[in-house]
Amino acid sequence: MHVPDGFIDAPTSAVAGVVAAGAVAVSLRGARKELDERTAPLAGLVAAFIFAVQMLNFPVAAGTSGHLLGGALAAILVGPYTGVLCISVVLLMQGVLFADGGLTALGVNITNMSVIGVVVAYAVFRALVKVAPRRPGSVTAASFVAALVSVPAAALAFVGFYAIGGTTDVPLGTVAAAMGGVHVLIGIGEAVITALTVGAVIAVRPDLVYGARDLRQPLKLRVGGELVDAPAAAPEPVAAPRASRRTLLLSGLAVSLVLAGFVSFYASASPDGLERVAEDKGFADSAEEHANADSPLADYGVRDVDDARLSGGLAGVIGVGATVVAGGAVFWAVRRRRADDTAPASTGGDA
Structure with a gap:
C-alpha cells in the first residue's frame, strides 16, 4: 500500500510529512525505554525481516495481491515506539533505494503504515x-x-488523506468501500504472517518478545513467614529460552535473506490493493x-543484470543488508542514548 507521488496534493503531503516527522521524533524518545542491549x-x-516479507506479494482476489x-x-515483537521506527526505516529504504513509494508521499506512507498501523494494532493487542x-x-x-484490524485501518487512513488532498x-464513498474491502482480505494474510512469526519467536525466546513481557513467574510475597502469591492475577510461567x-x-x-533473495521471485505479480483500486476507480493515471x-x-532489480531471477x-x-545496517545504526544510537540517560552523573570532589 505504498502511495506514489501524485495521488495526494503537495500541501496535504507536506502536513503528513510534519505529522510523520513528529511521530518519529516521539518514537525516538519512547524507544529508549523499550530497547536494551538484548533487544x-x-x-x-x-526491520530487515519486514522488508523481506513485503517483497512477497500474495494473491487475495482475482487480479489483486497484498x-x-x-x-x-x-x-508486538519490539514495542510500539520501536515499531514505528522499524516501519519508517523500511519505508525510507524502499523509497530511496527501490523507488517504491513516492518521496513526496513519504510522510503519507509513514503516517498510514507506520503510525496508524502500529498504534491501532498495539491498542487492539493490549486490550485483548x-x-x-x-x-x-x-x-x-x-x-x-x-x-x-490494523490493515483496513491504515487503508482508511489513506482514504482520509485522499478526502483532504486527492488530486x-x-x-469518496467509492474509494472508501473499495479500499476497505480489499484490505480486509489483505489483513487476513497479514494476520496469518504476524501470528506465525510471533508464535515462532515466543516458542524459542519468549523473553525477547515485548508483547509477552507480562508472561513471567508470579510475584511472591512473604506474609506471616509464608510465601504467598501477590494479589494480582498470576500469569503462567514462561518457558525457558530454547535458543x-x-x-x-x-x-x-x-x-x-532467503525470502528476499529467492522466494520473492515467486511472489504474485498482480497489482496490490491500492494499485488495483486506483486502476478500477480511475485515479491511477495521477x-x-x-x-x-x-x-x-x-523496481527491486539490479540494473544491467539481465537474468530476472538473479x-x-x-x-x-x-535491501535486507541495507535495512539491517540502517536499522541497526538507529537502534544502537537509541540504546546508547538510553545508557547515557541512565548513567549516574559524575560528581566532583572538593580539592
Missing part, C-alpha cells in the same frame, strides 16, 4: 491480552486479531514518475 539487535532484524504492512508484527489468560497462546491469538475527482540470542538473530537474518526511477535498484534476488539481498 536493540532484534529491532534491526525485525503484502505485509508489518505494524502489528513490529509493535489484558482480558485473555496470561499464556503464550493468548499473545499469538491477540497478535492475529491486531494485525487483521482526482473520484467519489541463544545469537542463534535467533542469525536464523532470522538467514530467513530474511501517479507521477518516481524521483529515483533511475536508481540502480529501482536481478531480483540480488536486489532483495542488498
